[in-house]
Amino acid sequence: MDPHPPILAPSILAGDHANLAGSILILAEAGLSWAHLDIMDGHFVPNLTFGPQTVADLRKVSDLFFDVHLMMDEPHRYVDAFAKAGANLISIHVEPTYPIVETLQKIRNLGCSNGIVLNPDTPAEAILPYLQKVDLVLVMTVQPGFGGQSFRHDVLGKIGQIDHWRKDRALPFRLEVDGGVDTYTAPLCRDRGCDTFVAGTAFFKAADKVQFAAEIEKTPFA
DSSP states (O other): OOSSSEEOBGGGSOOOTTTTHHHHHHHHTTOOOOEEEEEEEEESSOOOOOOOOHHHHTTTTTSEEEEEEEEEEEEEGGGHHHHHHHHEEEESSSOOOHHHHHHHHHHHHOOEEEEEEEEEEEEEEGGGGGGGGGEEEESSSSSSTOSOOOOOOOGHHHHHHHHHHHTTTTTEEEEEEEESOSHHHHHHHHHHTTOEEESSSSHHOOHHHHHHHHHHHHHOOO
């Protein structure tokens, strides 16, 4: 049995910003179980999205698994608020300078799963000290900040390296990819070991979202 069956976690950032609750309901109607929520601070990335109050309001209308991605310079200052708002998993970046180990542990202490994230140009080795401390590794395949960017194929080797470390150390974390994910690029990532797929633009523009989800979540390993 596949220990990491594929999961599609559409980013609601690609949905209707005037009706984020409606975007969440679209995910549920497509039979999905995860929603990806991108939180941007305008410093670590050149964009702003929304905060914990929006997450709390979305939690009122949905029991989906909230996969919350903090693109922030100082995520350790905000994990309490997002956990309280209803996050199920909180991922933090490896690039900024802050107490990463302590923040990862704090996320778990708050009752959430945790994740570590690295940008396309960040070497895979940067997350090695944290692999035994996380529930998920998120590899960005675009530069974070804006949706609709093209998938960076040069990141595929990094995904494969992280999956190799996971297998070599018999670690249970999920391996997620975010950026330019569609029915063409998802199998490429799956072949390298990825099991969790954040699709934004491709999902919300799909004419048949149920079919799109099925193509992603039924993608086997090569």
